Amino acid sequence: MNPVVIDAKENARRLAELDRIWCNEPGLVGQLRAVNHGTVGLRFIAAGFAFLLVGGLLAMFIRLQLAWFDAEVLDPQRFNQFVTLHGTTMMFLFAVPIMEGFAMYLLPKMIGARDLPFPRMSAFGWWCYLFGGLFLYSSLLFDAAPDGGWFMYVPLTDATFSPGKGPDFWLIGVTFAEIAAVTAAVELIVAVLVTRAPGMDIRRMPLFAWAILVTAFMIAFGFPPLILASILLEIQRAFGFVFFDPALGGDPLLWQHLFWLFGHPEVYIIFLPAAGVVSMVVPTFARRPIIGYTWIVLALVATGFLSFGLWVHHMFAVGIPLLALAFFSAASMAVAIPTAIQVFAWIATLWSGRPWLRVPMLHIFGFFVVFVLGGLTGVMLAFVPFDWQAHDTHFVVAHLHYVLIGGMMFPLFAGLYYWLPLASGRMPSESTSRTAFWLVFIGFNLTFLPMHLTGLLGMPRRAYTYPEELGVQWLNLLSTAAGFVLAVGIIAILVDAALCFVHGRRGRGNPWRAGTLEWAVPCPVPNYNFASIPVVGARYPLWHDRNLAARTVDTGGLLGDPRSGRRELLGTGPVSAKPEQVVFLSSSSWWPLVCAMLIASMLAFFIAGYYLLSAACLLPLAGGFLAWMWTTGHRHAPLRVDAGSGLSLPPQSASRNAPGWWAVVITMLIDGSLFASLVFAYFYLWLGAGAWPPAGTGDPRLTWGSLAALALLAACWACSHFAGRAFLGGRRARHVPLAAFAIATACAYLLVYPSAVTGLVAVPQAHAYASVVWILAGFAVVHVAIAALICGFVLARVACGHVDGARPLEWRVALAFLRYTLVQAAIAWAVVHLFPVVQG
């Protein structure tokens, strides 16, 4: 892979052509159609900060109300609404999306790529996040803001105790915004796995990329339980199903399990990217490579797993047997170990380096102090007896703010100041930024340190006031006053960052003299990042090779010649990072915006109670997605693409490790997690029930109808299997009828199975058993329907010559998803029809 020498005139022509290919179209239309990772990432970051300000404003009202006993700033209902919106905003609309925004903006630059592998999906995620956030906040216009807490506990949020639309706004708005988290997870995993620069094998990946990889997998497993719980609760509220109502066999604890099964990993989903940021900033300002790289990777992987064994520590006081609590108590203590490994690695790096105390480093200092204190109270709360004392007091509020603000917001600001020169080409103001840091640091500590005391004295959380006898009003007044100092500090940071883009002193490239690849990008950042894809030979490429930055504007290297006129990425092997394929990306498009708007209309009709209109939106939505898919890919891509430097590679449609293939694998993981949560719900309800099915709700017999449905699933599997073999063997005449037959059997299953289930169980409103069986069967049916639709779509693509035996990617993806849905349907069948018979 040796770069070719080209003359300056040709280089300039190529750079102009690259710029034309990668830039957004002009004007508002161009902005609405934009899909570039730089644009979308910055939008996520800007919107995240906007939501931070809104959430912070709500917090100020909360603090005013609690400043003194018997204050009447907010009435109890308004207080509950503000507490709910504050928590929800900070978690779902600020912390997760802004970390995704940082990842979207920085990751391709760090790993030497030109863009993320699915730019349109990023744009789609952005619109879903924006509309979901606006959807949630529109509840204020209808005076129907949710007030059940950000954890939405049932029965408080069911139709009996919250008859208004508040919880519906929360459930629908937040789930809508979560689409962005899930699409970002797919996008980022695939980006880290297959789009790294050649030579950047797993020993040389930036630690931020490791952190994002682990985090994205955590999102893939952690978000589905909440999405499922939200869907179940919304179905209960809208259609009278019963999942959480104990009077009809439901269980309110099921909600808590599903919610915290998401909610605890969520804390680490926020913290790990922040830890990744710290791992990038510390070596730069210690002016030496990170110490304990392997240990930090190990800690990230271990945390990714251990954090899933913690969720019941939010439920220590609900009456679960002590032994079960002890498992979670042990895991809650254990998770401190990998976190401590990282902290010591950072300290060791600073210790042995020559630290340079600039503003990003100040925020890292704030992070160390605040996060470690929060971690210590976390270990305290992991002890069940102590938790019983501190439960539902402000001690817990103090702990969670120390961990979240310490563990996420300080690193976030460190990262903001660290990468500002990269995004703006200018330096932030030294005096303003230092003042702002101290305002935030002192304001924060004086706000939340007293809460440990007020909590230990017994001040309840989630309550709009407190009795005078507690004697905590002076501490609360201090908290409130300091809260405003913190708010001023945060506003100062955001104003400073915004002004930096206009008035900052022009910086040179790489002002911090960092060693990682994102600083090799020329300043201002071009839309394509790298004129030719760099080849990496070390963990800190810029320290290793002083001329690397100069070479990134030279088009003589990999993918430097934009002759295809399309956006191209270099695909490399997941572990070794050897070049494997050329990935042709989609460019600007209306479809992400159109599809997000269709989903928004569908949900708006739903919340207004126009269920038929809402269902009618599914048709244009499916059409929108199909039209979007039809316009992707590169139909005329040759089977070998010249990638420059004497390298010839297949396009992604002919490559085994294609991004699309990995994306469907990750999608199946996410979907599998959703399905597993549903199966868990079934067995959880069974656990608490006496007879199963309860008398009068079902008849557990194996009927001909249900057996026929199972036979159709098996037939569909067999047909798809032979169709796949015929396709890869290039026998199109056999492939088309077999694939068509597979789709036909899937459709027959869709016709046969629903009636087979409804014949066996009562109406879903009768009992939790019936509800959960209906949902299980419906889940299987909907998935098979989607898979059949996708197979039909790919068959049409085959007929039009987009896909063939030499470029089988789309067929491989469709077939994998079809098989996944068949297995899922078979498992659902076994749970619904076999389990009651077996256990009876």
Place this chain on the structure above:
Amino acid sequence: MRRSRFGWIAAPMLPWALHFVAIYSLQGLVCARGWNQVGGVVGMLALTVLAWGATAWLGALGRRALAAAADDPGATRFAARLVVWLSLLSAVAILFTALPVVLLAPCE
């Protein structure tokens, strides 16, 4: 487990995760369904031994891969080293999580 895959790195934590789910589920079943409590405790301990065995096996695989890649400073060696250390961490985590089984009655 193909040594050139990403999944190989995360493998040592899987026994911990499966063990955690298994003992928590078994505890729930024993108490909610009124099964024999002594049998439940024995079952949980058996699951712990099983998970320990799986972790030890993965750790041994990792050590072998590490020895095989002794003169290769590349990605294979890095992954093998991660597997060895993660196996150790996972083994400690399994023991620590299962410790309460011998300290507490299953359904109090």
